[in-house]
Amino acid sequence: MGIRGAVAERFWSQTLQDGKEADFLTGLHVAQGKGSAGGKVLLTSFKGRTWLIDRTSGQVQASAGAAYPAFGDPGSSPVRELLFPSPDLGRMVYQPKSGREFQVLDPAGGKTIGSFGFGEATALMDPGISWNAESTRFYQEFGDASRAFAASSDTGLNLYAQSVRFYNRNGKPERTFTLRGPTDARMNVYGWASEHEVWLETFRVSTPKPDDQPKKRNIAYKRYDIQTGVLTDYRTVGSPEDLKQPEIVQPYDQLAAFIRGTILLADNKSRTIWPAPNPASAIETEQGLYLHVPSDVGDALYRWTKEKPDWRWLDGRTVVSNQSGEIGPAWRFDAPIVHQDRWLVYVEPDPVGDDRMKAGSDRTIRYAKLAERIKQTAGGLPILPPSISDAPEQHEWWKMDGYYKPAEKATGARVQGKSRYGTIRLKPLAGELEYGRQYYGDYAVSFQAKTGAVSELPAIQGLRLEQESGVSRMERIEFDGWDLLLFRPQQYRFSKELGPHYPRYLRAYAVTREGEAFPLVFRYADSARGVGERSLAELPLDDNQPVRLQGDAIVMTAGKDRLELTLQPNLAGRELVVTGATDRKRESEQLRQLAERYTELIEQALGLDEYVDLPGGRTEANKLLALFSEEAWTNPGFQRMKGDFDEQRASGHPSRSFSWPPIDIRSVSPDTVRFTMTLNLFYAIGHAAHLEVALKLEDGVWKIHVLGTLATEKGEGVPGYDGLVIEDPLRLE
Secondary structure: OOOOOOOOOOOOOOOOOOOOOOOOEEEEEEEOOOOOOOOEEEEEEOOOOEEEEEOOOOOEEEOOOOOOOOEOOOOOOOOEOOEEEOOOOOOEEEOOOOOOEEEEEOOOOOOEEEEEEOOOOEEEOEOOOEEOOOOOEEEEEEEEHHHOEEEEEOOEEEEEEOEEEEEEOOOOEEEEEEOOOOOOEEEEEEEEEEOOEEEEEEEEEEOOOOOOOOEEEEEEEEEEEOOOOOEEEEEEOOOHHHOOOOEEEOOOOHHHOOOOOOOEEEEOOOOEEEEOOOOOEEEEEOOEEEEEEEEOOEEEEEEEOOOOOOOEEEEEEOOOOOOOOOOOOOOOOEEEEEEOOOEEEEEEEOOEOOEOOOOOOOEEEEEEEOOOOOOEOOOOOEEEOHHHHOOOOOOOHHHOOOOOEEOOOOOOOOEEEEEOOEEEEEEEOOOOEEEOOEEEEEEEEEEEEOOOOEEEEEEEEEEEEEOOOOOEEOEEEEEOOEEEEEEOOEOOHHHHHHHHHOOOEEEEEEEEOOOOEEEEEEEEEEOOOOOEEEEEOOEEOOOOOOOEEEOOEEEEEEOOOOEEEEEEEEOOOOEEEEEEEEEOHHHHHHHHHHHHHHHHHHHHHOOOOOOOOOOOOOOOHHHHHHOEOHHHHOOHHHHHHHHHHHHHHHOOOOOOOEEEEEEEEEEEEOOEEEEEEEEEOOOOOOOEEEEEEEEEEEOOEEEEEEEEEEEEOOOOOOOOOOOOEEOOOOOOO
């Protein structure tokens, strides 16, 4: 089937002459038509000519002469238009080179509809005219020239404004908003929120040193109604997970003259907002929102969709910086497309010397795989690798003489799971063995309904338990008419860092409203012997990631394979069916490297670098301190350890404590990573300490944003640290 289009009449020709500057096209603006109408195209030239072309008929309406010249010098500085057409091409605002007088014109005939201007004492955002999508309004930001803070470019001025004036389609003022507050308070319009509302970014300006650009601080976001003059405050949250009904807020992007921001996610119901990190670049496609985030240790690509409103890591690379060691501006996505729902393909400039955004740099087509696609059966189940059911080489202490002793007879249950409809209990049978906080043996499983009736469930043979306390608890997830009880036999948190020799598993039980309880098996498609289905009583669990509810399914991460599994309950079959799988191994590896690097930095800040070979090398004291926020540095648990270690060093007996691998590493959002730092306080013996850590990306550098609770395991290893807990909840805002 062919596509019919109009061919415009010949609208322009030039005779090039030596010694005379040639004209050339500078602007292309397209208005989409409605229904069968093709819409319009507006072309502009450097010397100021315009052509309005009807895309259906091909008819051309040309301006009478060069009436609207552009700004710039083709030989030395960038060229930009001084025309600002409305999206429907029914109006255009022209800003003469003087910059203070504006005309509102009809592009079809060049007729002047209205005009407005500003006095010499006023500084203007330039370019500053921004239309709403409906072509009914535009605005211009301005301020007092004697108190102006601005960042300049070759052909414009990025003003930190004090006021913004809104005009109707014909250039008549509708309302002016002026920010009240301290003398250094400023604002900018972030973008349009609706036909009659805008998003405002307000901030304080740090007085710059000579030749430095002014910097923003105390940034906040507000929504302003032009019709009513009502200003609504929005509270900034530290994570997009705190938004219940997030919507994308696109920034103002007038001719790409200035990078005004990347993206906001706003929840209009709770009046909360999450700003993307800076520097970063964002693009929006039909498949979702993509965010490219560079930092001092590497860069990453994320995707966000309304269907799954959380940021998903897609790709990562090694460190990106210029030759001076500083982070440059974000690589901007250009011409992005999504190919076969598997690849994000885009264009970006290649580095040229110290400036990877330098004009004239080469451009390279790059691609990122959106996710590792797991093969599926004809029935749509993901085919998991054979290793998912491999028994890891674990420390089988129950087979080693001298390690264990017969366990004391239990007076009650070792494990208990409380449902809304009754309680499941695990009690040891004869022959249970004990090793520290671990037990091994066979266990009877019973269920007591709310009515008091007790029934026996299948016993579990050869089970290893790691107890956090006297009785382990099952986690409850409530569904309509039944509860899912998740049983983690290995719950002792201070053994997480000991690695694959202490594997962890997940088991599951269902308890119904009718008072029935039964174990659930995990069913999945297995590639071990061809492609068949397999059911297991337990799955290997990556206990560093939470098990969470997503819709009516359960999401967990499986063991060393780092497969994120989606499990759909099927009570009729008494099973949890693996219906989705995503490979998270590369993401886990990049996060691990980041957490290990900052574990080293905290280790050095604690003064534990005398006997420790830091792979990243020592960091200068002033640079190390700059990586800590004041809140992180004054954390009571951190200061308790630092004070004790300093005292030990002063006495001539420095501590030989050292870090173990970090645990519980997870990306909260593109600019926030949390993990738990683990320390061995007792050299060659083992006495674990855990300190919660949150990293935040600030101006392209990961910083230790906040430290949380310090907890140590019970034991006689280090005086004063026997089961020590110094509470300090990890606040991410």
